[in-house]
Amino acid sequence: MNLKSLILHRTSKDQIRKGITVLAKGEGIHVTDQEGKRYLDLVSGVTRPVHVGYGRKEIAQAVYDQICQMSYFTPMQFTNLPAIQLAEVLKEIAPEKIGCFTFVCDGSEAVETAIKLARHYHAFKGEPKRYKVISRRGAYHGVTGLALRVLGTVMPMRQIMEPLAPGTIFVESPYCYRCPLHLTYPAxxxxxxxxxxxxxxxxxxxxxxxxxxxxxxxxFGAYAPPPEYWKIIREVCTKHGILLIIDEVICGFGRTGEWFGVQHFGIQPDIMTMAKGITSGYVPLGGVGCTEEVVKPIDVFQHLHTYGNHPVSCAAALKNIEIMKKENLIQNAKAMGKYFLDGLKTLASHPTVGEVRGTGLWTAIDFTVDKKTRAPFSLDRLTSLVNRAKEKGLIIKLMGPALEFAPSLIIRKEEIDWAIKILDQVITEEEKAMGL
Ligand SMILES: Cc1ncc(COP(=O)(O)O)c(C=O)c1O
Known part of the structure; x- marks a missing residue:
């Protein structure tokens, strides 16, 4: 296969020389490459959107029907039925006061839109000077202008585009395993x-x-903050008239065993972003939800994407959410997430396994070369683990100092058992290679 005409995303020339896997088919939680090798996909397409699994003909049919019925029209001064219906369906499952929605093409655009919406809110209320956004070191919010501005990690991605527009304030993340402030929870x-x-x-x-x-x-790899964290942030935002944007691009749509990640923390966001699991990756779609209070002062939202509120993507999202409800996938994520985490904990006796953690079907193993100092694994070691697993037919990913797992929400016990067995083998192999 000649790859000269296609520019790959975040793939080095060296990686291309070594060989790129071309995937040909997906079914359930498995994918098959063009040579016929089958893999269990433990990260839902690696960027983790495929919540309902591969090969859902019902979603294909919904997309086909919508294309035949009404394929496209501008989101400005016109709208369409799937977009209206999707907003209504989301209102039912979103945190209580999140009742107004708009749709874009992906997570980065959702973040752009959310930040612009916040700015509109303040400007229409007579506070146009409010332009700064607080983000966290270690955050990931996407790759476009405003989203990149609040990106607190993956430095090459950020550095190559610098200087960025001013206006981001970075604060520390609640990463207790390696606390950036060198403190210990709960003291x-x-x-x-x-x-x-x-x-x-x-x-x-x-x-x-x-x-x-x-x-x-x-x-840092699926890191949940201490339970008090978001309440404190919510309070301080409210006190200073700052809007709280919760980025649900990964957590949304059942990944963590609730419809949305914020529902674990009992706080009310002002604005919420979503993407990935909203269509399970079948077609591109991102979304922003907010409270009525946010939209109340805004006369016109000065924002327009040609593909905003796209009827075909909204139709796919509606079918995807219907499948999740019909098959109780949120409950499955909770139950299988616990089973998966218990399985991962059996690996904790490995000398390199630092911390095992997870919420629902979003789990991680944080690796260390020294359990006392918690010094992280090198990128090479983590890459080696990912490659060893791939050779054995298991697709996983590295994230910061950890290996991360986010399978489709349809995963079953037998598949988890097999994955844990392979992980045990690859960790053992890596430790042998390290002389442990
Ligand atoms: C939390 C979060 N926000 C935003 C994004 C950007 O989404 P996209 O890659 O769809 O642009 C991502 C992508 O991984 C993400 O994890």
């Missing part, structure tokens, strides 16, 4: 959250528009 008093108010005061609260954060964070 720390959640210093990473309490510190935010001091930073807000320094930056001038009247210039701050929003705080953005993933309810459970990707950057």
């Amino acid at each position: 720390c008093g959640i210093a990473c959250a309490r510190d935010v108010e001091r930073i807000i005061e320094f930056e001038d609260p009247t210039q701050i528009s929003a705080f953005i954060g993933e309810p459970i964070q990707q950057g």
Whole structure:
């Protein structure tokens, strides 16, 4: 296969020389490459959108029907039935006051849209000076302009585009396993959250528009904050008139065993972003939800994507959500997530397994070369683990210092058992190679 005409995303020339896997088929939680090798996909397409699994003919049919019925029309001053219906369906499953929605093409665009919506809210309320956004070191919110501005990790992605527009304030993340403040939970008093108010005061609260954060964070590998964390952030945002944007691009649509990740923490976001699991990756779609309070002052949202509120993508999302409800996939994510985590915990006696963690079907193993100092694994070691697993027919991914797992929400016990067995083998092989 000649790959000269196709530019791959985040793939080095060296990786291309070594050989790129071309996938030809997907079915359930398995994919098959063009040579006929079958893999169990433990990361739902690696970027983790495929919540309902591969090969769902019902979604294909819904997309086909919508294309035949009404394929496209502008989202400006016109709308369409699937978009209206999707907004209504989301209102039923979203956190209580999130009742207004708009749709774009992916997660980065959802983040752009959310940040712009927050700015509109303040501008229409007579506070146009509020332009700064608080984000967290280790955050991931996408690759486009405003989303890149709040990207707190993956430095090459950020650095190559610098200088970025000013206006982002970075605060520390609640990553207790390797606390950036060198403190220990709970004696720390959640210093990473309490510190935010001091930073807000320094930056001038009247210039701050929003705080953005993933309810459970990707950057260190599926890291859930302490239970008090989001309540403290919510309180400080409310006190200073700052909107709280919860980025549900990964957590949304059952990944963590609730419809949305924020529902684990009992707080009310002002704005919410979503993508990935909204269509299970069958067609591109991102979305933003917000409270009525956010839209109330805004006369016109000065935002327009040609493919905004796209009827075909919205039809796919409606069918995808219908499948999740019909097959109780949120409950399955909770039950199988617990089973998976228990299985991963059996690997904790490996000398390199630092921390095993997870919420629902989003789990991770944080590796270390020294359980006392918690010094992280090198990128090479993690890459080696991923490659060893792939050779054995298991697709996993590395994330920061960890291996991350996010299978489709249809996964069953037998598939989890097999995956744990393979993980045990590859960790043992790697440790042997390290002389352990
Ligand atoms: C939390 C979060 N926000 C935003 C994005 C960007 O989404 P997309 O890749 O669809 O642009 C991602 C992607 O992984 C994400 O994890």
